[in-house]
Amino acid sequence: MNTSHLSINREATRRRILLTLKKYSYLIAMLPLALPPLLLAAVSLENLFAWGVPVVVFGIIPVLDLLLGKDALNPDEEVDVPKMNSEAFYRVITLGWVAGYAVLLVWSMLELASGQFSTIGGIGWVISIGIVGGLGINVAHELIHKDGKLETRAGGFLLSLVCYAGFKVEHLRGHHVHVSTPGDASSSRYNQSLYSFLPQAYLRNFLNAWKLEAQRLERKGEKAFSWRNELIWWYSISALVFVGFTVAFGWLGAAFFLVQSFIAFTLLEIVNYLEHYGLHRRKLDNGRYERTGPEHSWNSNYFLTNVFLFHLQRHSDHHAYAKRRYQVLRHHDIAPQLPAGYAAMIVLATIPPLWKRIMNPRVEAYYRGEEHQLAS
Secondary structure: OOOOHHHHHHHHHHHHOOOHHHHHHHHHHHHHHHHHHHHHOOOOOHHHHHOOHHHHHHHHHHHHHHHHHHOOOOOOOOOHHHHHHHHHHHHHHHHHHHHHHHHHHHHHHHHHHOEEEEOHHHHHHHHHHHHHHHHHHHHHHHHHHOOOHHHHHHHHHHHHHOOOOOHHHHHHHHHHOOOOOOOOOOOOOOOOHHHHHHHHHHHHHHHHHHHHHHHHHHOOOOOOOOOHHHHHHHHHHHHHHHHHHHHHOOHHHHHHHHHHHHHHHHHHHHHHHHHOOOOOOEEEOOOOOOOOOOOOEEEEEEHHHHOOOOOOOOOHHHHOOOOOOOOHOOOEEEEEOOOOOOHHHHHOOOOOHHHHEEEEOOOHHHHHHHHHHHHO
């Protein structure tokens, strides 16, 4: 065997080992479900540790990102991808997340109703659970893109637990069609602040989801207000959970369910804000927009946040191949790269002057020579 063959075999072996290690690293994505009960294990410090989830997600993880570094490893399309797609392990994690979050939601309400928290501790507890719900929307995002009924319905159910079922329709039939164009409310414009972006994103998610579902039903000769409207089913689940929490826990249960939902879908929209900030698909001479490519999404290869978010940060490959499973999403050199992982960038987005100072030069560099695109 010559040297070149030895080198190829060594590289293939190295890749397989790294992919195996990464496979089990996705168990880190289950950490948000375990964090609240782990934090409450700190007896007599529950009011302090009730704030632990935002501290871990937006404080500790960005630091660990820098320490652990980046991962640009791609699976081999012929050797690795078919095997990885067939492994049940990856689906068990995401489906298990849905069941785990449903249990966590009820348990966390019981803990809040127990009276163990002070007012400040209770606020921190609701915020913590809301952030976990926001991470759950990321799991739902993975599931709703799949073809199997079990996964898509599990994704819809999880979205119902945070009152954002419209995302299931608008994201698939709206955002993925119009991404990085003026017609997409989930794609932030150059120089637009987060606080300008959020209100339109909330409203558009609901209104456009209803419009798209009504159009689908109309094509089938059905009315929008019918049992075939999936949004009615998903929002009915949200309403039932809300009523259940209200009956069982009174005003506290109602407030808990609504506030944690608001925090969860706000976190989702902040992620939407940073994923496509300032990037535009160019308008062609025929009036249409160029095909979505890796260059129309911001990416980040920081290892920890990638396994923590089921590879959401490889967003370019996801938009190019929407049904591609999270474990086989690829890094593209052409994709613009964020200066940090999503956890750090979310914090940065909440401070518009600092965000623009860091991100605007990157957008301007991308469009150098065709600055008119910045006004698109």
